[in-house]
Amino acid sequence: MIELINPVFLSLVVGGTCVGIIFGAIPGMTATMAVAICLPITYSLGLENGLALLLGLYVGGISGGLVPAILLGIPGTPSSITTTFDGYPMSLKGEGEKALRIGICSSLVGGLISLLILYLFAPTLADFAIKFSYVEKFLIIFFALTVMAALSSDMLIGIFSGVLGIFVALIGTYDISKGGNGELRLVPESAEYWLDSGFSLLPVLIGLFGLAAILEQAEIGVPEGHGSSGITVGAKSRFSFSVFKGQIINLVRSSGIGTFIGILPGVGGSAASILAYSNAKTFSKHPERFGKGEPAGIIASESGNNGLTGGALVPLLSLGIPGDSTTALLIGAFTLQGVQVGPLFIGNNPDTWNAMIFAMLIANLAMFVIMYVAIRYFAMVVTIPKHILFPVILMMCVIGAYTINYGIMFDVWTLLIFGIFGWLATKIRLEVAPFIIGFILGPSAEVYFVKSLESFGDVTIFFTKSWIAMLLWGLIIASIAGSVIMSKRNKNV
Numbered sequence: 001m002i003e004l005i006n007p008v009f010l011s012l013v014v015g016g017t018c019v020g021i022i023f024g025a026i027p028g029m030t031a032t033m034a035v036a037i038c039l040p041i042t043y044s045l046g047l048e049n050g051l052a053l054l055l056g057l058y059v060g061g062i063s064g065g066l067v068p069a070i071l072l073g074i075p076g077t078p079s080s081i082t083t084t085f086d087g088y089p090m091s092l093k094g095e096g097e098k099a100l101r102i103g104i105c106s107s108l109v110g111g112l113i114s115l116l117i118l119y120l121f122a123p124t125l126a127d128f129a130i131k132f133s134y135v136e137k138f139l140i141i142f143f144a145l146t147v148m149a150a151l152s153s154d155m156l157i158g159i160f161s162g163v164l165g166i167f168v169a170l171i172g173t174y175d176i177s178k179g180g181n182g183e184l185r186l187v188p189e190s191a192e193y194w195l196d197s198g199f200s201l202l203p204v205l206i207g208l209f210g211l212a213a214i215l216e217q218a219e220i221g222v223p224e225g226h227g228s229s230g231i232t233v234g235a236k237s238r239f240s241f242s243v244f245k246g247q248i249i250n251l252v253r254s255s256g257i258g259t260f261i262g263i264l265p266g267v268g269g270s271a272a273s274i275l276a277y278s279n280a281k282t283f284s285k286h287p288e289r290f291g292k293g294e295p296a297g298i299i300a301s302e303s304g305n306n307g308l309t310g311g312a313l314v315p316l317l318s319l320g321i322p323g324d325s326t327t328a329l330l331i332g333a334f335t336l337q338g339v340q341v342g343p344l345f346i347g348n349n350p351d352t353w354n355a356m357i358f359a360m361l362i363a364n365l366a367m368f369v370i371m372y373v374a375i376r377y378f379a380m381v382v383t384i385p386k387h388i389l390f391p392v393i394l395m396m397c398v399i400g401a402y403t404i405n406y407g408i409m410f411d412v413w414t415l416l417i418f419g420i421f422g423w424l425a426t427k428i429r430l431e432v433a434p435f436i437i438g439f440i441l442g443p444s445a446e447v448y449f450v451k452s453l454e455s456f457g458d459v460t461i462f463f464t465k466s467w468i469a470m471l472l473w474g475l476i477i478a479s480i481a482g483s484v485i486m487s488k489r490n491k492n493v
Contacts, residue, residue, distance in 0.1 A: 047334070135466075165440075257275050
């Protein structure tokens with residue numbers, strides 16, 4: 001371990017983290033994109049140094065998404081969606097800097113807890129995750145979908161919005177690799193070329209949370225002499241660690257949820273943050289505060305999505321199965337150096353294993369220091385006048401949508417379509433949060449459902465597969481019951 005503490009290794013980790021934060025803070029520029037762009041560089045760096053750069057990009061990219069999520073209401077990455085639910089309302093109340101510091105501290109805790117679990121329990125946890133068949137994966141996605149009602153002010157509207165999101169997500173080719181027949185679904189002949197692959201996720205997210213917000217503010221108008229949304233960074237934004245008093249359980253639970261979701265291949269950071277957020281709301285003494293600027297919501301979301309970073313490496317290093325799209329790119333780094341990941345990796349490559357753990361530790365600490373020290377400068381974005389800020393945001397949204405799939409103009413049209421939809425949704429009382437949850441998780445639920453029936457051929461397998469399935473059904477029932485109780489409680493308030 002001592003030989004790893006050298007200027008080159010540390011510089012690559014810290015530099016990668018800094019670049020990752022920048023990518024995460026720009027809507028449409030994700031951690032995955034940062035890793036993909038820098039992957040060819042690692043060939044000349046060697047395995048340990050190359051992984052140091054890529055892991056820094058990974059941690060920084062996931063964490064950086066909280067900046068636009070809190071200050072602008074635009075999730076920088078898909079995993080920071082739930083951070084917008086309470087982070088942006090805090091910014092609107094003049095507490096943007098405070099919200100950022102809460103998110104940064106939560107990100108550090110989530111990252112360190114997941115790293116500790118990775119280091120201590122990687123082989124054991126991988127053995128447990130491998131027991132999850134398509135049935136269990138479907139049920140955990142189904143469990144995540146049940147929170148659509150809990151996140152809504154009106155349960156029925158929330159469910160309708162979520163189902164609508166699932167419906168829209170199914171537009172496109174029914175992929176043969178996912179159990180389909182290769183035919184187009186829900187697509188008119190005139191739009192076959194454009195909708196062959198459906199709507200891309202990030203342009204949809206940027207449209208719903210970015211362009212829609214700009215249209216809404218444009219409708220209101222720009223008050224003379226005000227900055228962005230009239231937000232100020234002042235006394236109300238002062239941060240104290242006392243905000244975490246009573247939130248230790250929330251921090252640890254959300255970090256554990258993020259780590260566990262990361263261990264399950266293909267489920268992703270969005271599910272991690274959604275499940276962590278919904279659990280925080282379910283167990284909160286004041287669930288009615290969520291969505292209105294509740295610090296506990298930011299704590300759950302950010303500790304959950306950063307908990308994913310360590311968890312996603314467990315199946316990668318122990319089974320050779322990437323936990324998410326970013327760790328899938330890490331396989332490329334190993335391949336470039338002629339190293340095979342799998343059950344024998346840790347035992348055969350102890351130096352590389354130690355280098356990865358050390359790089360993750362330094363990356364999390366560097367992320368915290370960089371963002372915490374520079375947070376006042378990040379928060380200053382809210383003082384920029386709207387007539388200057390909004391055109392810049394709009395330009396960033398268009399560039400992000402256009403470049404995410406390497407220059408597809410239809411993604412810009414997707415941005416426009418869903419930006420207008422998001423603006424109109426509030427007027428017709430649709431809920432954007434359940435819609436986007438359905439859009440993200442619906443296709444995965446379909447794939448796992450179809451694969452389960454193909455593998456086992458009987459729908460009763462969802463109830464009898466294993467004790468894990470029965471436990472998940474218990475959580476699903478509890479989630480639904482909690483949603484009903486909260487809905488009645490909100491109506492009585």
